[in-house]
Amino acid sequence: MTTHTSVGPKAKAILERDRKVVSSSYARPYPFVPHRGEGVWLFDVDGRKYLDFMGGIAVNTTGYAHPKVVEAVTEQARRFAHVCFSDFAHEPVVSLAERLVEKLGGGYRVYFGNSGTEAIEAAIKLARYHTRRPYLLAFTGAFHGRTMGSLALTSSNSKYREGFSPLMPYVVHVPFPDPFRPPFNATEQNVAEVVLDYLEHLFATKLPPSEVAAFFVEPIQGEGGYVLPPPGFFQRLKALLDRHGILLVADEIQTGAGRTGTFLAMAHEGVVPDMVTLAKGLASGYPLSALLFREELSSWPSGAHGTTFGGNPVAAAAAMATLDLLEGGLIENARRVGDRLIRELKARMMGRPGVGDVRGRGLMIAIDFVKEGRDHNPKLRDRIVNEAFALGLLTLPAGPSALRVSPPLILTESDAMLGAELLQRAYERALELG
Ligand SMILES: Cc1ncc(COP(=O)(O)O)c(C=O)c1O
Known part of the structure; x- marks a missing residue:
């Protein structure tokens, strides 16, 4: 994975337009501008590749553009959309x-x-x-x-x-x-x-x-x-x-x-x-x-x-395809890969400075960052989210001091291990920044 040290030119231009025209209530945790997705990977408008550990806030169960979902949606859209x-x-x-x-x-x-x-x-x-x-x-x-x-x-x-x-x-x-x-x-x-x-x-x-x-x-x-x-x-x-x-x-x-x-x-x-x-x-x-x-x-x-x-019938068609995939192995995958990822994150992170807790169930996982005792440490968490982005890993904050991991449920064990390694590197870089 390559490190992205600054915002790409196309992303920068869109973000400038975005700032002028959309509601100021939208959060923009870091300057990511998606262009297309494939499986658990997202590509931004400058062609940079990211491993998705956020899933559009725990939404994209089947990853991006799953052929079965695309097919179901297309078929229903051809009949009627509303x-x-x-x-x-x-x-x-x-x-x-x-x-x-x-x-x-x-x-x-x-x-x-x-x-x-x-x-x-x-x-x-x-x-x-x-x-x-x-x-x-x-x-x-x-x-x-x-x-x-x-x-x-x-x-x-x-x-x-x-x-x-x-x-x-x-x-x-x-x-x-x-x-x-x-x-x-x-x-x-x-x-x-x-x-x-x-x-x-x-x-x-x-x-x-x-x-x-x-x-x-x-x-x-x-x-x-x-x-x-x-x-x-x-x-x-x-x-x-x-x-x-x-x-x-x-x-x-x-x-x-x-x-x-x-x-x-x-x-x-x-x-x-x-x-x-x-x-x-x-x-x-x-x-x-x-x-x-x-x-x-x-x-x-x-x-x-x-x-x-x-x-909406198009959304319903997407849901039916999603349920087929969930029942066809994704729920089981979330449990198996989730368990493995929690163990890996615990092994890499627990006991290190500022790490309070690694917890979760399936592919709903958080690392909670602390100052003294169990006091929240939002500053360290935010720095890690930003460093992860620079390393090509998309995560999101959750609550006062947790970093959330909510990837698509199609995540493989090897991509989960890659994400864990990137998170550890992001944490180490954040600590170096002080
Ligand atoms: C548990 C829970 N309930 C409700 C909502 C609201 O859903 P929406 O943002 O689709 O309105 C969310 C969104 O994050 C949620 O996590």
Whole structure:
């Protein structure tokens, strides 16, 4: 791999135009301007080649331009690209709904949207509609989207909320039982207990559980920094919520579609959620989201909710091809290559200065950088992300101090090892820079 010390001329020109014309709200973590992709590789407009360890923020499950996905999309685009699914049923999307319900073991129905946040909005509306309860619960460090309802649930970074209040009211946040940085001065061993006690305390003193519609959870916190819960926590949470008739919404927008080595990450927890949201990896980069909800919750009448583009047949065709590939070996690959990569990153990085934790499941992996003790070290993390880019490896930050690894699920073991080596080199160069 060659080292790129400065921005290429074509990339530079596009970035200059970009700065003048697009919204200043877009983040541009480093000056990468894609031109085309192939497998796990991306090429920029100057012909530079990059190993993709970010997957368009955990989206491109099947890599770039997978021939099966291209074929499915082309075939459907030739037939029709849009007839509003909110008004008229069409076969490609009905087939996808049937397949998704089957993947969850039956007993669910599906509402389709275009993006993750739309699936969350639909879940908020259905939870309130069905239970006629106003309150919603979410965890601190959660990311559920950026529209006004989902943003009210999001609490991974106050920058996302600054200047936008009043947000949707009746949302209460509960500290996440992060085993690496436990809240309430708890320990890794007792943090699940302490958080569940806190929730019971909340219900007893301030928040009548009979007024709570749903608890929104990510099986592994994504934008919050790839934070895994303690073993068994979600089972205990689900039992507690069931006692109060509160719905559990599993936001699998980042964790779902095979990324963690099972179709849903909740499968690792042995929990069956009342609702599940999927998006990102579901359709290999085509805009599609799905809210699956238990059959019994399907109480809203015709016309209660809808959207013009949600349930797009071209995106559905991409999703069907993606599911074929996931079932044909990619989920298993995510588990196998993910396990290998986590071991490799641990061996290369743990115990070195500034490295606090290497954690993950399947191909959802993070390295968390620290200062003293376990204090966040965003500066070192950002420097490594930049050095990795210069070395030809695309990564992204997640949360205050984690570097995330979320490559396409087609990643081979040898490309995974190459990425691990590049990450180590990026880390060493970042340390040298001081
Ligand atoms: C867990 C989770 N929920 C919701 C969203 C929002 O999805 P979208 O950006 O497609 O609206 C994201 C996006 O990062 C996410 O990771």
